[in-house]
Amino acid sequence: MKPRTLLASLRPQAPLLMALATWLIALQMAGAQSSLTDALGAILKVGPKGEGHAEAQAGVKVLLAQDLNSLPQILQSMDRANPLAMNWLRSAVESIAQREQARNVALPIASLGAFLLDVSHSPQARAYVYQLLSKADPVGVPRLLPGMLNDPSMEIRNAAIRGALDQAAAELAAGRKGTATLLFQQALNNARDVDQIDLAVGKLKGLGVKTDLQKLFGWIQQWKVVGPFDNARREGYERVYPPETSVRLEAEYVTQGGKARWVDLVGADDYGKIDVNLPLGKLKDSIAYCYTEVQVEDAVNAEIRLGCKNAWKVWLNGRLLFGRDEYHRGAEIDQYRLPAALKKGRNTILVKLGQNEQKEDWTVEWEFQMRITDAQGSPIAPLRVGVPPPITASR
């Protein structure tokens, strides 16, 4: 058959063939879509201790067969990902992106950028997209940062504040103190990382502007303290002393030092340090309890943020949140972030604080610092802190 004849013979059937081909392609795409959706679903189910690994490994293979057009769907799935699944997903995205970029296929900047700018997406996912885009366009993408000073992602916010601080420093170096002051103040208002706060506060101090660090961080400063209870051989950490079963602020306890009553301790440190050595003395082998109450107008999911180099346990409304039986390995602001569901009205916080037997100079500290914040590290407000006159408070 001549080619022309072949074409002529096919022509009447062409619409049918086209429809068939379209249907087949659509079927294949639907299958691919379904398998991608299933794969993402499997990865999202990854849990602790290797849970769901076999299914997730199969899912990763499906993801690795995708091209860059699938990135938006994969990234959107990160909104539902736990921290483990997030890492499975980002690794697959990097494999795809690296493979396609090696073929000179450009990243879909527009769709990735739209994802980045939509703050309703997971902060962690957006931070990752920011990293991805910054690698692709290290000059252009950071230009977005001045508009991201208040970003929900701590990483993006940190980068934005860094840029703002640099700009403020440049203004100061150019002798424009007024503009520099405004820029440092703007950076400070949005900064959540301690090093950036310290830098801004220092610069503002040099410019004659005072900062209320206690208010800025939102430290809990008002406490009742009782102790010392025995912690010889570090055994007191697991021992249940009376304040753990019932906080009775009028009670008197028999302790290793004799009799002990709750006493007031009000912190005055800019960085919120509550030094138990002050009321109890520089003791060793001892346990102290610290108690306070906070009032919130509405129930809120918050974080109790703690810095502490001593062994500790924290209870919120009588429920143990977490504890660390570690001594003198170091402390920093927001060292521990404890999810805390505050109820409307009065909430009780009890801290158990252990001091061990070490005698070195760097083991004298018996202290902690605590604040209550949202997930971005902004102090929860309105928040009233304090301990009423001696009462019996059931926790």
Add this chain to the structure above:
Amino acid sequence: MKKTFLLSALCSLLCPWATNAHWPQFRGPDFNGTDNAGELPAQLSASGGIAWQTALPGRGLSSPIILKDRVYVTCSSGPKQQTLHVLCLSATDGHKIWERTFQATGRTMCHEKTSVAAPSPATDGERVFALFSSNDLVCLDLDGNLVWFRGLSVDYPNASNSLGMSSSLATADGALIAQVENDTESFTAGIDVATGANLWKLDRPRMANWCSPTVLSLPGGKHLAALQSGKGITAVDPRTGRTAWDYKDGASTTASSALSGSVIYAPSHGLTALDFSGDGEPKQLWRAAQLRPGTASPVIAGGRILLMADGGVLTCGELETGKRLWQLRTKGPFSGTPVAAGNRLLAVNEKGLAQLVDLSKPEGEVISELDLNHTVLSTPSLAKEGIYIRGESRLWKLRR
């Protein structure tokens, strides 16, 4: 004693679990800071001696590992070192072949001198494993595709050290050995290399521990994982975690044991040589109080055992007897362990001064120096063609 020595040498040569990696983990194929690829160079030189150097995208003090023509290294970046990097570089020219990043799921706080990327990665020849101080554990294939990811702090929330964790990884018999030992939730796990699931998990002494596991080769192709802590050394079956023997006389929590054949040289009461070739408990061959490791682990080369003190005094002992042969003052301070081959030892101090020591001289002698002018707290790695020195945020390949 000599019989033990010959057996040791034979075991080293026929080491059946060795991968095709030249430097598969921290301190090399035999966990002793040396290899069998000939001498180190006679001279260190900035002009002709540096094959390449490259910046890393973050900080770290993990050692690189070398598999065929690729170098794998880890680092961490971000305001809280929360971004974890695993990089694969060309051994030929240092160009990046791939990079994967992860978000730390555990605490990243550590002492300012160390880093979240302190533990060294390991390979079994088919996969690359990377552990971070945040207890995030990554398994990638050699092309950088994820095999599995574990957040050991998600699994065991109280397993951490506020100063930082640093125990490196080792593999044996399809098990990845991860020592996650600390003051609180202290454990070591044997993890299936293919699936990432626990094969076993042992409660370990509740005390901070920064030293790394070693893998002991036994006749018949069997292995034991030697887990060192302040309490001593526990040797376990890598597949089951079952204890084979337990040396309970204490050991360092920083310097790790070194191996030579069927003898483990443990940082315990100075240095203690234990022959594990027999059944049951290991037999003590010698104990030398004068051979006292600092932060750096012992290095074995040419019948000698070498110990670098933090301040820079290098002590050389006779491997067979533990007799101290000589001491040499080098320029410290040191955090990383030296490497050695043949009659030469390379030590890089914290300021990045690389010092080459001729071990054949009667009292040892520094014969060449190279100032890298960069903080170096890590242990170099060796390959046939080069020496890899990892600085805080830079990697060099020196010609060998």
